[in-house]
Amino acid sequence: MSKKIIKIVFWCLTFLMLTACVDKQVPPKARSFIDQYFPGTSVILVEKELEDGVLHLNVWLSDGTRAEFDLQGNWERVARKKTGVPQKLIPPAIMTYVKKNYPGDVPTKFSKKPYGYKVELSDDMDLRFTHSGHFIEEID
Secondary structure, three states: OHHHHHHHHHHHHHHHHHHHHHHHOOOHHHHHHHHHHOOOOOEEEEEEEEEOOEEEEEEEEOOOOEEEEEOOOOEEEEEOOOOOOOHHHOOHHHHHHHHHHOOOOOEEEEEEEOOEEEEEEOOOOEEEEEOOOOEEEEEO
16 A cells, blocks of 8 residues: 555656646746636646757647747747637637638637738638738638
8 A cells, every 4th residue: 555655656746847847948938828828727748849940849738739939938839629729819800700701610720920820720721811910811
């Protein structure tokens, strides 16, 4: 019995230490973003990725969300397949357009792009919008 308790305590402490180490890899600005848009979740994995000569942080949350940040903690992309990206993250003009023109779909990915924003819907349709939320084009 005592060996089981010792093992359980050991694994709990190990998990807590790993979680603390992972959280330290997340910049404060990214942590604030996560707390604001994904309350009640925890960071389970942080991975640095070099893309086009620029280093990014990929952060996986306990609810299945994947968020990409630059090294300063500015969000660049959010993907959330099961329940969709939180609507409060998406500018109102874009959400209005999506609800009106794609009523059966939800945004599962939302990205910042040089031209504005890219929204990927649950039916794999991609939509592009300007920074001010005006529709540019649909990509199938």
